Amino acid sequence: MSNEFLWVEKYRPLKIADTVLPDTLKQTFQKIVDGGEVPNMLFTGTAGLGKTTVARAICNELDLDYIVINGSENGNIDTLRGKIKQFASTVSLQGGTKVVILDEADYLNPQSTQPALRAFIEEFSNNCRFILTCNFKNRIIEPLHSRCGVYEFGFASKAQATACAGLFMKRAEDILNTENVTYDKSTLANLIMKHMPDWRRVLNELQRYGIATGHIDGNILSNLADSNYDDLFYYLKQKDFKKMRKWTADNIDTDASAIFRAIYDRMADKVTPQSIPQIVLILADYQYKNAFVADHELNVVACLTEVMANVEFV
Ligand SMILES: Nc1ncnc2c1ncn2[C@@H]1O[C@H](COP(=O)(O)OP(=O)(O)OP(=O)(O)O)[C@@H](O)[C@H]1O
Numbered sequence: 001m002s003n004e005f006l007w008v009e010k011y012r013p014l015k016i017a018d019t020v021l022p023d024t025l026k027q028t029f030q031k032i033v034d035g036g037e038v039p040n041m042l043f044t045g046t047a048g049l050g051k052t053t054v055a056r057a058i059c060n061e062l063d064l065d066y067i068v069i070n071g072s073e074n075g076n077i078d079t080l081r082g083k084i085k086q087f088a089s090t091v092s093l094q095g096g097t098k099v100v101i102l103d104e105a106d107y108l109n110p111q112s113t114q115p116a117l118r119a120f121i122e123e124f125s126n127n128c129r130f131i132l133t134c135n136f137k138n139r140i141i142e143p144l145h146s147r148c149g150v151y152e153f154g155f156a157s158k159a160q161a162t163a164c165a166g167l168f169m170k171r172a173e174d175i176l177n178t179e180n181v182t183y184d185k186s187t188l189a190n191l192i193m194k195h196m197p198d199w200r201r202v203l204n205e206l207q208r209y210g211i212a213t214g215h216i217d218g219n220i221l222s223n224l225a226d227s228n229y230d231d232l233f234y235y236l237k238q239k240d241f242k243k244m245r246k247w248t249a250d251n252i253d254t255d256a257s258a259i260f261r262a263i264y265d266r267m268a269d270k271v272t273p274q275s276i277p278q279i280v281l282i283l284a285d286y287q288y289k290n291a292f293v294a295d296h297e298l299n300v301v302a303c304l305t306e307v308m309a310n311v312e313f314v
């Protein structure tokens with residue numbers, strides 16, 4: 001599927017007014033747009049909340065020259081510096097400030113790249129602002145925090161979460177109507193509750209199921225689980241550690257012990273008969289450990305790594 005057909009891209013809000021955010025956060029960004037001055041900022045929060053979207057929307061509304069650099073793909077300090085320098089040292093066609101959106105900045109090396117970045121921020125400060133986005137703000141070194149206004153995405157209260165769920169529901173209904181996909185309202189509400197605040201995930205699930213069936217009904221919730229686990233078994237079979245790890249991160253919002261159970265329920269026709277005892281023992285072992293570990297995600301990844309190493313798939 002090319003990008004233009006992905007609903008998450010097609011319906012990425014271009015204006016702050018169209019984003020779904022807690023009121024205070026939205027007003028703060030609206031003020032920045034109205035004032036026309038972009039400060040250095042650090043956006044932090046879990047996946048799919050709108051950090052990159054807001055960074056782009058601000059540049060878009062103010063008609064500013066900007067580039068998006070992905071921290072997970074530009075770990076090397078020289079490439080990063082080269083890119084920023086080339087962009088920052090030419091004069092903006094619009095005449096205004098330029099903006100470097102440094103996406104996934106928590107992937108930049110905290111020993112080498114991040115310290116160098118603080119020098120860039122100063123070096124290019126006369127015509128260039130930086131917006132950093134990250135999932136884990138504790139992976140961003142303190143000197144960068146202090147050079148940026150830090151904005152926490154996510155909800156401070158249940159009331160905020162409920163209000164945003166309502167707004168996103170409206171947005172999702174508009175999208176489904178535009179795409180001629182009919183839907184069952186209560187299913188849509190359940191889907192949103194299940195995945196929020198990962199709005200990207202909500203849209204991706206709606207698109208995947210909506211395109212296949214033309215109608216969103218109760219099956220999306222179970223059907224989604226099946227195809228999701230099909231993906232996982234595929235990664236395990238391919239011994240694709242990276243994708244397995246990402247899958248775990250994306251799905252750890254479900255109770256970790258439910259993941260072990262779901263694998264157990266679906267494994268019969270996925271692994272060779274000789275491997276069944278092995279996988280059962282591994283699952284039972286990590287299911288047990290799950291009650292004591294501090295980091296459930298790490299425990300699931302450890303379990304799946306052991307499965308990958310010891311189990312044969314059909
Ligand atoms: N607050 C929001 N309001 C409306 N749509 C949103 C919002 N957040 C996310 N979306 C939808 O989800 C897509 C992905 O959002 P975005 O890339 O901004 O997430 P992110 O917070 O940067 O996530 P990540 O941490 O994974 O980079 C957007 O293109 C948009 O379609």
Ligand SMILES: [Mg+2]
Pocket residue numbers: 051052053103104133
């Ligand atoms: Mg992002």
